[in-house]
Amino acid sequence: MSEPSAATMIITGANSGIGLEAAVGLASKGARVVMACRNADKGTAARDIVMQRSGSQRVELMALDLGSFASIRGFAKEALDRFDHIDVLLNNAGAVARHRVETSDGFEQTFGVNHLGHFLLTTLLLDRIKATPDARIVVVASDAHRYAGSGIDFDDLQSTKRYRPFIVYGKSKLANILFTRELSRRLDGSGVTANALHPGFVASNFGRDDPLGKVMMLAGRPFAISPERGARTSIFLASDPSLAGITGEYWYKCAQKQASAKARDDATARRLWDVSENLVASRS
Numbered sequence: 001m002s003e004p005s006a007a008t009m010i011i012t013g014a015n016s017g018i019g020l021e022a023a024v025g026l027a028s029k030g031a032r033v034v035m036a037c038r039n040a041d042k043g044t045a046a047r048d049i050v051m052q053r054s055g056s057q058r059v060e061l062m063a064l065d066l067g068s069f070a071s072i073r074g075f076a077k078e079a080l081d082r083f084d085h086i087d088v089l090l091n092n093a094g095a096v097a098r099h100r101v102e103t104s105d106g107f108e109q110t111f112g113v114n115h116l117g118h119f120l121l122t123t124l125l126l127d128r129i130k131a132t133p134d135a136r137i138v139v140v141a142s143d144a145h146r147y148a149g150s151g152i153d154f155d156d157l158q159s160t161k162r163y164r165p166f167i168v169y170g171k172s173k174l175a176n177i178l179f180t181r182e183l184s185r186r187l188d189g190s191g192v193t194a195n196a197l198h199p200g201f202v203a204s205n206f207g208r209d210d211p212l213g214k215v216m217m218l219a220g221r222p223f224a225i226s227p228e229r230g231a232r233t234s235i236f237l238a239s240d241p242s243l244a245g246i247t248g249e250y251w252y253k254c255a256q257k258q259a260s261a262k263a264r265d266d267a268t269a270r271r272l273w274d275v276s277e278n279l280v281a282s283r284s
Helices: 017-029 040-054 070-083 109-130 142-146 167-187 211-223 232-239 266-281
Strands: 008-012 031-036 059-063 088-091 136-140 193-198 249-254
Touching: 008 017, 008 109, 017 031, 017 040, 017 088, 017 232, 031 040, 040 059, 059 070, 070 109, 070 167, 088 109, 088 232, 109 136, 109 167, 109 266, 136 232, 142 167, 142 232, 167 193, 167 266, 232 249
Parallel strands: 008 031, 008 088, 031 059, 088 136, 136 193, 193 249
Antiparallel strands: none
16 A cells, blocks of 8 residues: 655745744654745755754745745646645745835735735635645734734725834734635635634744844844744644634634734625735736
């Protein structure tokens, strides 16, 4: 009898921080881990680290720039050509910028990468995920979604009127949770689960390319947890057998947590999905 194939788990932003630690943890459990990384050199170095620390050779690297719809579509096509099953999609990558900048498709970068990029990636892979028994979609959000006190501003999704970095970041994380909630609703009865999580305040390289992000991380480092601890909930949601069938929830420290009231607004979640579909289609 042939050996059963390993579960295929795709992780975005897997070259550093909690993404890298999630890759180590899931590879250690025997999964075939696909590290989706923007920078090839950093990705190659990270893959070597994951293989060394996990003791697994089932670690692959694929190029993915979530700020480019062309890159996302190219990645999805290659993934669908290579993998006949996708057991876990871990949407982990995130970005924030001090000043307003745009993706190659003309969207504000934080919203474009953190939400629209993962929205497009997930929908492109969704049929293959649905064809995989007991598949899971895990979205790394953040309690920073509570910074978005006014909720999703559909009249200024691209933050052209006013750009405040951590408010914009908070809104992108709110969008992550709303997306997960609506995705879970749409997947009802399919066998696929979708859950979002808060990793905690993690001492990572997040924001390292931006002066403001670097200052904030340095100031908060004494209170931060390690990337390894920050990745535990991602690993738990991606692999723990006790979670079969549990979907549409928000998690912290491997336990369910209540997100903000605005993150639990189903009407807003449905509206965001429809708007996101139209935005993505506008650049097809």
